[in-house]
Amino acid sequence: MQLGSVFIWNSFPFRVEGKEKNRYFVYFGESRYPDNPIKVFLITTTSRIYHYEEEGARKSHNYYRFKAGSLGFVEESILDVDSYYDIDKEVFEKHKEDIEEKGKLPETILKNIYYLILKSKNISIKVKQDIHYNYNLEGITGLKRPKRK
Template sequence: MQLGSVFIWKKFPFREEGKEKDRYFVYFGKSHFPGNPINIFLITTTSKVNEYEEGARKNRIYYKFKAGYFGFVEDCILDLDSCYS
């Protein structure tokens, strides 16, 4: 898998809301630190675009994927701040 690859995990079972739903993930690479229990880094996206454009998360660092690009069927947000908080 190449850095930045986007893939869909159909019926992702580990959602906080409980309901299974397809989730997009972006591959951010492998760990090169010995003894690190994390082997690969995957970041999921959210379709809650309004929270980032005008809501409580508007000051966070994020990237917006537009529908029709990289396989996304709707606009999605990749919250980069969530990776480091």
């Protein structure tokens, strides 16, 4: 899978609340140091747009909005950078049969999302550095490096 791959994880088993359901994700690579275990970085999307509107509970989140029918998204969707997952690579690979790739984000959108990732308070500096490295591996260079605040 490549940086920026859009995919559906059928019956996503790691929901914080509620039952298993199909979830859209965007793939942001994996941890670069030989962590034990190696992590895969994913950000999920939601079609519950009202959470991000003026009176919504998540209006202050860092997010990117996709139109229905674009880049593999069936419905209008929000990529909520603050809804980030790091999953053991071994566990991710065990679920490959439940994962269906739908498309890939273009470089311009990936750059916009990168700057949202930098602003996120939910993603550690170490993970931000790994994601920066993954962008460079993908040939997306010249991006601002993550810094400690």
